[in-house]
Amino acid sequence: MSLNFYGGVNEIGGNKILVDNKDSSNSDDKNISSLFLDFGMSFSKAGDYFSEFLQPRKLNGIMDFVELGLLPKIKGIYREDYLKHCGLECSKEPSVDGVLLSHAHMDHCAYIHHLREDIPIFMRKESEIILSVLEETGKSSFGEIMSLKKSFHYVPKKRGEGYKKLTGKEAKVERNIVSIDPYSPFDINGFKVTSIPVDHSLPGSSAYFLESDDEAIVYSGDIRFHGRNKSFSDKFVSKSYKFNPTIMICEGTRINENSKGNEEDIETKAVNLIKDYNGLVFVNYPIRDLDRLITFYNVAKDTDRILAINSKQAYMLKLLEDEKGIENDKYPKLSDSNIVVYFPRKKQGLISGEHYVCYDGDWKTLDSCDLELKSDYDIWEREFLEGDNVINYTDLQEEPQNIF
Ligand SMILES: [Zn+2]
Structure with missing residues (x-):
């Protein structure tokens, strides 16, 4: 198994962690299963280039983000409309098996907007509700997390000659959102995955346990111990201890602080x-x-x-x-x-x-x-x-x- 950190190291949020599980019985690339742990925006990196009145150009698809190092250069993960518009190839199949979303904060989920719609996004029901409300009531131009609207797409006019641009409901494509239940293990192409609730400043926050043939990974997501659901985090700790991971990936924004307030x-x-x-x-x-x-x-x-x-x-x-x-x-x-x-x-x-x-x-x-x-x-x-x-x-x- 290999881990690649495309964000979230030595910074607050921006988590995009790729976990590759190599099938030791077959050296063929196609037998590698891979998952992203979150696919969020790095506020600090985005803030180096953009501000309220200086935003990435939609006309450039993913390219402003890729050129500035905000999105990783990985084949087979980005949406077709953005790639094709920039003259880039789009593979038939996605190159990853899914994204495990820890929670609905933008520094963990915002860049799902750029992902192709056939990549399954796994999340708890509360996260679905939060993201649906934010998407339906917000006006962000890069906020298509639960569904996406095809850009740069034209279809033949029903009457008469010529083409018309796809807009509104016609342009909308649902993403492959998969609801997950806490403490119920499920399988993703060779990974055994379990969602473990943790306390954070919004409902639906989840840590993940991942098991493959040779590794057992704990990913905490964002976690705190001073909220109203402290018991979730305590249970996560005792379950992690029993799980006995070979690798632990843990949020640590305030890990050196000793604050006592709740x-x-x-x-x-x-x-x-x-x-x-x-x-x-x-x-x-x-x-x-x-x-x-x-x-x-x-x-x-x-x-x-x-x-x-x-x-x-x-x-x-x-x-x-x-x-x-x-x-x-x-x-x-x-x-x-x-x-x-x-x-x-x-x-x-x-x-x-x-x-x-x-x-x-x-x-x-x-x-x-x-x-x-x-x-x-x-x-x-x-x-x-x-x-x-x-x-x-x-x-x-x-x-x-x-x-x-
Ligand atoms: Zn958070």
Whole structure:
């Protein structure tokens, strides 16, 4: 077995680790099975070249990334549309058997965007939900992780001569996403793989045990011991000890630090800061950090407040709530009386219902189900507009304004 590190060494994230398992009974290349452990973006390397207003050029497919050393030069892994557009050959079959995704942080998954759609991507259900929400609600130009949209593709027009560019649903191709269950071993072309849950700042984080004829590998992914799911990490440690690996690949961003704080300490600190204050309190955290959501939900309850979340967070909670076979009891429900969904004004600014629109010369107010109001919002968030737990800017105003 051989290991190649194309990222993630002496840096934070950017993990792209290729594990090759040579079949000792056959020297033919085709009998080599190989897997990637994560396929993430190195923030530090990308930051050397790019910034908010200076991004890689889509017209160049993968080439900006390859030329700058952000993506490895490996045959048989990249998507056909990008390769062909740059005049490069695309092999019939992929050269790797899959990607084992540890968790849905960009420094572990972002560059899956560039991979061909027939490479299986293995992940836990929670990661699927998080990535689906981020993909559907985001606007990143290199964010096609769950599905990809074929670029530079033209098809003959149905009526008349000529070609039209594939867009929207027609251009969409689902990736080969494979859901995996914790602690249930499965086989990938000669590798025996087991997903072991670990605690990290988002649900669905997984370490992996890999076994081949001659090696036993433990890959921790990102791991912590101070979150609400510390018991997962503790169990991972005892299982790793019993597994007796020949190789251990471990995250170690803060391995020399001796910090003692945990998520419950943050909760206590926040309650002490907020409890004697009467005004609005704004908090900011990544929507996928559901441990932190629980923290602020508890803080809100302990300080007689209501937690207002945004529509993306509501969407993620709904998908987690609807998913069977995962541990979702710990997350607050959307129907919880301590949670409301805050909708900001968008486009026409019609959310309060107090504004008038003109129909055939007649000015009318809108209610929350009105078509015009809905058109202010994206399709995925419209269902939340109709809930009885929606608030808008008028609910946050202390004094109505009477200027005229
Ligand atoms: Zn992470």
